[in-house]
Each structure stands twice: as structure tokens, then as C-alpha cells.
Amino acid sequence: PAPDCDVLDLYYGIGGPVDHAAARDCAHSHPEEGKGWEDAVLMMLYANGYAVERNLDAATRLACEHGGAPMAIGLRVQYLQDIRALPPGGRLRQCAEGPHHHQYSEAYCRGAFDLCDDATSGYMMGWCVAIASGKAAAARDARLESLSEDWPEAHKAALGALKVAAWAYIEAHGGNEVDHSGTVRAAIQTGKEDEMRDAFVERLERLEDGWAPAFLDPGQALREADSDLNAAYRVVMGCDDFGPISGITADGIRETQRLWIPYRDAWAALAAARWPGAGADAIRAHLIRERTGILKGLQFDCRAFKR
Structure with missing residues (x-):
């Protein structure tokens, strides 16, 4: 060997x-x-x-x-x-x-x-979750390859750009916005990142099957979602303490947010090319609502809101 x-x-x-x-x-x-x-x-x-x-x-x-x-x-x-x-x-x-x-x-x-x-320690659980993650990644890649096998080259290129942006955002979320306290932190982070990668592939498969976010007025939904996102982001940026060992900081959230923006835009670009009927505004609104939910969840981890 x-x-x-x-x-x-x-x-x-x-x-x-x-x-x-x-x-x-x-x-x-x-x-x-x-x-x-x-x-x-x-x-x-x-x-x-x-x-x-x-x-x-x-x-x-x-x-x-x-x-x-x-x-x-x-x-x-x-x-x-x-x-x-x-x-x-x-x-x-x-x-x-x-x-x-x-x-x-x-x-x-x-x-x-x-x-x-028979893994019992946090250290060993982290390794075992990483092994399972590696096997899951191979299966996930096979699903993506099967999904896009017959796509035009332009659509495949857009998917490739989206995957790069998605993985960068997901890794930043796992590294910056998941509580890292405790001995099973590596397992929790890996599990969360894999959960998000699986959801990414499932969303692609659903769009390919004809699903689309349902909004009566996608433009209005996008404006409202943007407003809610900005409000949630301001609140989290005002947090002064996420706990001494959580690993979550305002700077980390800011970095993740910066990587989320090209992820959102890459989704909209692929949707406009591949599923124009789904509507780029509807896709953006759907993704913004998802991100807002994460930011609101981080508010509960902030000690500034527990006093």
C-alpha cells in the first residue's frame, strides 16, 4: 500500500x-x-x-x-x-x-x-461521527451526481458554484454558531453540518420534482423576510456574552453571515436558470426565513437576554 x-x-x-x-x-x-x-x-x-x-x-x-x-x-x-x-x-x-x-x-x-x-467517550464519539459523516458524504455526492447527470453544462456549473458556497456557509455555521462546550462538541458540530448538507440535497431533489416555496406575493414575502432578518441580525450583534466556553461570538456570527449571502445568491442564480417557475424571489424569501430562524435561535444562547 x-x-x-x-x-x-x-x-x-x-x-x-x-x-x-x-x-x-x-x-x-x-x-x-x-x-x-x-x-x-x-x-x-x-x-x-x-x-x-x-x-x-x-x-x-x-x-x-x-x-x-x-x-x-x-x-x-x-x-x-x-x-x-x-x-x-x-x-x-x-x-x-x-x-x-x-x-x-x-x-x-x-x-x-x-x-x-461501544463508543462511550466524547472523544471517541467525535471520531465515530466523523467516520459516519465520511460515508454519508459519499452517498450524498452520488445523489448529486445522479440528480444533475443530464443537466445542461451551464446548469451543472451553477450547481457547482452553489455547492462551493453552501459548503463554505455550512462549515462556518458549524464552527461559529454551534455550541462547542462539552466533550461531545466535535460530534455535535459534525452532526449539525451533515444535517444541513442533507437538507441541501433534499431541497435540490424537491425542486427538481416540481416543488416551489408557496407565497401569494413572493416580492412582498421577500421584503418582509429581509426586514425580519435584519432585525434578528442586529439583536444578535448586540449580544455581549454567549457563554464562556460555547465558542460562539458576534465576530463568528458576522463571518458566517457574510458567507451566507453568496450562498443565498447562488441558490437564486441556479433557481432562475433551472427552475424559473419556482421564482428567484420565492427561493430567496424561503432561504432568508431559514437563516432568520437560526439567528433567532442564537438569541436564546445570548446571556444578554437572560438577565
């Missing part, structure tokens, strides 16, 4: 197909010192018998050596013991009993081992 191979990308199929054999070789190609995810992937390969002969003893040893929160280590080792006792074609006992049996995936119940199934 290449010296810069990414063992997680190969194992989970992020940015390309799943390749367990390449993931195995990548994990073995790294020096012993500083190994982290390499050992984690080897643990999963041995536990599941992917590209290697199944070896639950080796998986258990790696489960202990990989480290992490004590509870996570205990859960991981217990799960491997449960897998060892699982009869062919059987399902784990906890999947059929108790009040939480519904929370387990079918793969888990059948004994498919994944390190993230």
Missing part, C-alpha cells in the same frame, strides 16, 4: 470502495509506535474475518491494547465474548431481551463487530 494510505477510508469505503485486504495491508505497513486506528481496524478485521481468518483471541488482545475509556474497553471485550458464544445463524441475547433491544442494528445482533458500537 501507499505510505500515505488511510486505513479508515479503506475499511469503511470512504471516498472509494470498501477494500478490507488493502485496509489490512495498510494497517500492517505502519510502524508499531503511534499506531491507533491501524490496530482498531485490525481488531475489526480479526473479529469479523474480513480479509483474514477470523481470530477472536487476536481481536480481544487488540481490544485491550487499543485503550480508551474503561467502560468502552469492557463493553468491547464483552461483545467479543458474546460473539464467541453465538451459534451459527444466531442473534445476540441482548437483541431480544430488555427495554433497549430496539437500539441494536441487525448487523450488531448477528455479531458484526465495529469499534464504534
Whole structure:
């Protein structure tokens, strides 16, 4: 494997197909010192018998050596013991009993081992959410490619410009307007950004299917939405304290707002070219209302309004 191979990308199929054999070789190609995810992937390969002969003893040893929160280590080792006792074609006992049996995936119940199934720390949750995000990004890109496959080149170019603007705005929102306090902050930020990216693709698909924002007078709706947005923005800019560890600041909101403007305009440009019946004013009004809702939500995080 290449010296810069990414063992997680190969194992989970992020940015390309799943390749367990390449993931195995990548994990073995790294020096012993500083190994982290390499050992984690080897643990999963041995536990599941992917590209290697199944070896639950080796998986258990790696489960202990990989480290992490004590509870996570205990859960991981217990799960491997449960897998060892699982009869062919059987399902784990906890999947059929108790009040939480519904929370387990079918793969888990059948004994498919994944390190993230037993993540308990905020740090590990952040990593696992990032892995899920990488897999979701590939699926999202495939949806976008399928959606625009037969579009004229001019429309594809407008979509490309919109995606660049959208991703810049979404990343700024996640970095500047999501509470970063607590140990699960990375997971929360990644989850919020993915939620917004999914909504972006869903809106494109709905517009392509004939949906349009419903306003009796789009021009009037746009003027009213603009007025509401400006008022909400002024209030948030007047906030003097969003909390000592939230990471939210007026400067960060200002930066995000500046990136939202080209995002809004790129939406209107694509809509005018691709879905003229939807109306650029209606699209703008719809997006402005959405942004105003975010700004009003930030008002509740501002301590200036809690005194």
C-alpha cells in the first residue's frame, strides 16, 4: 500500500470502495509506535474475518491494547465474548431481551463487530461521527451526481458554484454558531453540518420534482423576510456574552453571515436558470426565513437576554 494510505477510508469505503485486504495491508505497513486506528481496524478485521481468518483471541488482545475509556474497553471485550458464544445463524441475547433491544442494528445482533458500537467517550464519539459523516458524504455526492447527470453544462456549473458556497456557509455555521462546550462538541458540530448538507440535497431533489416555496406575493414575502432578518441580525450583534466556553461570538456570527449571502445568491442564480417557475424571489424569501430562524435561535444562547 501507499505510505500515505488511510486505513479508515479503506475499511469503511470512504471516498472509494470498501477494500478490507488493502485496509489490512495498510494497517500492517505502519510502524508499531503511534499506531491507533491501524490496530482498531485490525481488531475489526480479526473479529469479523474480513480479509483474514477470523481470530477472536487476536481481536480481544487488540481490544485491550487499543485503550480508551474503561467502560468502552469492557463493553468491547464483552461483545467479543458474546460473539464467541453465538451459534451459527444466531442473534445476540441482548437483541431480544430488555427495554433497549430496539437500539441494536441487525448487523450488531448477528455479531458484526465495529469499534464504534461501544463508543462511550466524547472523544471517541467525535471520531465515530466523523467516520459516519465520511460515508454519508459519499452517498450524498452520488445523489448529486445522479440528480444533475443530464443537466445542461451551464446548469451543472451553477450547481457547482452553489455547492462551493453552501459548503463554505455550512462549515462556518458549524464552527461559529454551534455550541462547542462539552466533550461531545466535535460530534455535535459534525452532526449539525451533515444535517444541513442533507437538507441541501433534499431541497435540490424537491425542486427538481416540481416543488416551489408557496407565497401569494413572493416580492412582498421577500421584503418582509429581509426586514425580519435584519432585525434578528442586529439583536444578535448586540449580544455581549454567549457563554464562556460555547465558542460562539458576534465576530463568528458576522463571518458566517457574510458567507451566507453568496450562498443565498447562488441558490437564486441556479433557481432562475433551472427552475424559473419556482421564482428567484420565492427561493430567496424561503432561504432568508431559514437563516432568520437560526439567528433567532442564537438569541436564546445570548446571556444578554437572560438577565
